[in-house]
Amino acid sequence: MTPVLYDLCGIDERLRFSPYCWRVRYALAHKGLGVETRPWRFTDKEALAFADTDKVPVLVDGDETVTDSYDILRYLDRAYPEAPLLGEGEAEARARFFKHYAERALAPAILRTIVMDLFNAIHPDDRAYFRESREARLGRSLEEFHSPAKGLSQLDAALAPLRGRLEEADFLDGDAPGGADYLVFGFFMWAHCVSSADLISNADPVYAWRERMLDLHDGLGREATRVTDIEGAYR
């Protein structure tokens, strides 16, 4: 039975931009598993009540229901041991650092750059919820937080270790992509889907890595619908 993934969508059902759901999409492809995605919107909390959560990703795989992107990767390693994503022992302990690096260093810098593009990509019925919940977290309005100049400068600093690693290897996990790559790359898919902002110079080793990641698994990221593909997305 094909696993089912509840996947955040925006103004159009084809627009899937959750960084956490993208981690899972890449992880499933890494394991050679198919997926049936169910488009889900921020305010549709009832649809997830069966999983005792109010957030995606939610993965339903046969009798198993798993929430939280990192826990889903752990689950996939247990259920499908071939081609480990996170691995065990020190490999897994170190993978967790990539999760925090992506969520705490990259995500805030990217958000600051693209937050108004992101807001525009969200379904109109979800925007009040998004604004209210994010403004409470940020402690200011989306418009006040939005600053591509500050975001890009913050991102430039945050990318330093990624740059160092990608100067010496094609992927964070070495010659081939693995869990560390997916944990980080989800946030680049987020930006890629909702914004046309140039986050990285094409002379940056991170740029070439992002291109390689977009091409992986038969162009999984490359073929994703972007906001620029949607007619009337910009009003």
Added chain:
Amino acid sequence: MTPVLYDLCGIDERLRFSPYCWRVRYALAHKGLGVETRPWRFTDKEALAFADTDKVPVLVDGDETVTDSYDILRYLDRAYPEAPLLGEGEAEARARFFKHYAERALAPAILRTIVMDLFNAIHPDDRAYFRESREARLGRSLEEFHSPAKGLSQLDAALAPLRGRLEEADFLDGDAPGGADYLVFGFFMWAHCVSSADLISNADPVYAWRERMLDLHDGLGREATRVTDIEGAYR
């Protein structure tokens, strides 16, 4: 035969502050190996000619001579496979990210905060060399680069992923310290030995980790000579 480590010293032979040498000191202790350190100064290039390098650390272990802190950790894992530091496969690939994170995100922020303390800790005969080589790299004078306000703000941002990880685990490598911890901690020993600057608030999970790291291996870091232990260090 006890391994020999060429180890950078400052105004006093007991003052050992190289972040790269501290990585190796901790790695040797992790393996349960003793060490005989040879104090070395920046300008004593001839003393390292036998190893075909002009930088410490240099480890001489029987017939083996190894340079570069990361390569020394790799060597120790090969020669002494018990209690792996970096491990193999994905564990090792991920360890490299900690090296880059420490060197490219933490080190510049710490340096900006403590560079004049560091300069003061360096042997007077080495200072012209240090100033010239670092100013060429920084593109400005040490005094222009020095900015505790900017350095601490940069460090606060750079610490975000470390903080995330240390909120959930005692060490970067999990329940017990490993190579990832040592790769990062070397830079905290650097600051600890040459400066009394408060880099981290005591409410920060990174602070508690640093305390644990100082205590490890019979107080290896805790017992290190600091510039504040040296009479007449501040003129």
